[in-house]
Amino acid sequence: MKFAIHISTKNRKDDLLLTLATVYPLLENPAVECVVFDDGSEDGTAEAVKIKFPEVHLLQNKTSKGYIYCRNVMLNETQADVAVSLDDDAHFLSDNPLEIIGEYFKENPKCGLIAFRIYWSKTAPESTKSSQVPEVVKSFVGCGHAWRMDAWRDIPSYPEWFEFYGEENFASLQLFKNSWEIQYMPQVLVWHRVDLKQRKNVTKDFALRYRRGLRAGWFNIFLFYPPGKALRFFLYSVWRQMKTKILRGQLQVVFPVLGALWDLLRLSPNILKNRTAFTPKEFANYTKLKEPKIYWKPEN
Structure with missing residues (x-):
C-alpha cells in the first residue's frame, strides 16, 4: 500500500x-x-x-x-x-x-x-x-x-x-x-x-471568515438537501442569525450575513449546475449519522 x-x-x-x-x-x-x-x-x-x-x-x-x-x-x-x-x-x-x-x-x-x-x-x-x-x-x-x-x-x-x-x-x-x-x-x-480562544476573538479577518463559513453551509444545503428541506433549513439558519446574534447586539455579523446572502444569490448558477439532491430516504438515513468528532480533550 x-x-x-x-x-x-x-x-x-x-x-x-x-x-x-x-x-x-x-x-x-x-x-x-x-x-x-x-x-x-x-x-x-x-x-x-x-x-x-x-x-x-x-x-x-x-x-x-x-x-x-x-x-x-x-x-x-x-x-x-x-x-x-x-x-x-x-x-x-x-x-x-x-x-x-x-x-x-x-x-x-x-x-x-x-x-x-x-x-x-x-x-x-x-x-x-x-x-x-x-x-x-x-x-x-x-x-x-x-x-x-x-x-x-x-x-x-x-x-x-x-x-x-x-x-x-x-x-x-x-x-x-x-x-x-x-x-x-x-x-x-x-x-x-x-x-x-484566540481563534474565537474578533480579528481583522473575522468578517470574511464568518461570511465564508455561513455561505458554505448554505451552499451545501441547496446542493444536496431535498427542495422542501433545503428551503426550511436555510430559513431556519437565517432566523438563528437574527435571534442569537443580531438581535442580541452582535452587530459585527450584520455585514457578513448580508454578504453571505449576496454570495448565495451570485453563485446560484454554480449551485444549480452541481446540485445532487438526496432522495427523501437518503436524507433520512443521512440525518441518522453521528455528528463529526471535531475536538478531543484528554480524559481523566
Missing part, C-alpha cells in the same frame, strides 16, 4: 518546518511520499523546505490560488493508495500512524475516509489515552484525515468556488451519495497546534 502525506501551506514557514520534522522519519519507507504545496508564500517557505527536507516533493504557486486548489491538485495527481492530509500546523502524536491507517482501510472496505482524533491546543496533552471507539460519522476535519483514493476518485473534486470552508462537508455528502462511509478512528491522534 502506497501512502502520500499532503500539506498545503502559505506564509507559515515555522509551523510547516516543525510539522515536517515530525513527518520526515516516515519517509524512510519507500512506499511513503510527502508533498508540500506552497501557495504563493512570501516568507521563504519553499527555500527552507528545499534545504532542510530535500526528500519532500515541493509544489509551488507563484501567486496564491487558494488551498482548495492546492488540495485538489495533490489528490488528483497522486499515485498513492492512501492520501493523508495534514495542516501545516498539525502533526501525529500516535506511533506508527500509517500502519494503523493501512490496516484499518483493509479491515473496513466501506470506509472511504478516516477522520482522526484531533487535539487542539498550543500545549501538548498530558495524556493521549482515549476510551473512544471507531464509528461512522457525517463529516471530518480538514487538518487531519486520510483518503482511500478509490473513494476520492469516485466523487467530484473539492469545489474551488467555495474558496475556503465547507469543502469537507461537500466531500462528505458526495461520499454518502456514492455509498462510502466516513469513519472516525481515535487510534490515530493528531495535535493541531492552535489557540482556540
Whole structure:
C-alpha cells in the first residue's frame, strides 16, 4: 500500500518546518511520499523546505490560488493508495500512524475516509489515552484525515468556488451519495497546534471568515438537501442569525450575513449546475449519522 502525506501551506514557514520534522522519519519507507504545496508564500517557505527536507516533493504557486486548489491538485495527481492530509500546523502524536491507517482501510472496505482524533491546543496533552471507539460519522476535519483514493476518485473534486470552508462537508455528502462511509478512528491522534480562544476573538479577518463559513453551509444545503428541506433549513439558519446574534447586539455579523446572502444569490448558477439532491430516504438515513468528532480533550 502506497501512502502520500499532503500539506498545503502559505506564509507559515515555522509551523510547516516543525510539522515536517515530525513527518520526515516516515519517509524512510519507500512506499511513503510527502508533498508540500506552497501557495504563493512570501516568507521563504519553499527555500527552507528545499534545504532542510530535500526528500519532500515541493509544489509551488507563484501567486496564491487558494488551498482548495492546492488540495485538489495533490489528490488528483497522486499515485498513492492512501492520501493523508495534514495542516501545516498539525502533526501525529500516535506511533506508527500509517500502519494503523493501512490496516484499518483493509479491515473496513466501506470506509472511504478516516477522520482522526484531533487535539487542539498550543500545549501538548498530558495524556493521549482515549476510551473512544471507531464509528461512522457525517463529516471530518480538514487538518487531519486520510483518503482511500478509490473513494476520492469516485466523487467530484473539492469545489474551488467555495474558496475556503465547507469543502469537507461537500466531500462528505458526495461520499454518502456514492455509498462510502466516513469513519472516525481515535487510534490515530493528531495535535493541531492552535489557540482556540484566540481563534474565537474578533480579528481583522473575522468578517470574511464568518461570511465564508455561513455561505458554505448554505451552499451545501441547496446542493444536496431535498427542495422542501433545503428551503426550511436555510430559513431556519437565517432566523438563528437574527435571534442569537443580531438581535442580541452582535452587530459585527450584520455585514457578513448580508454578504453571505449576496454570495448565495451570485453563485446560484454554480449551485444549480452541481446540485445532487438526496432522495427523501437518503436524507433520512443521512440525518441518522453521528455528528463529526471535531475536538478531543484528554480524559481523566
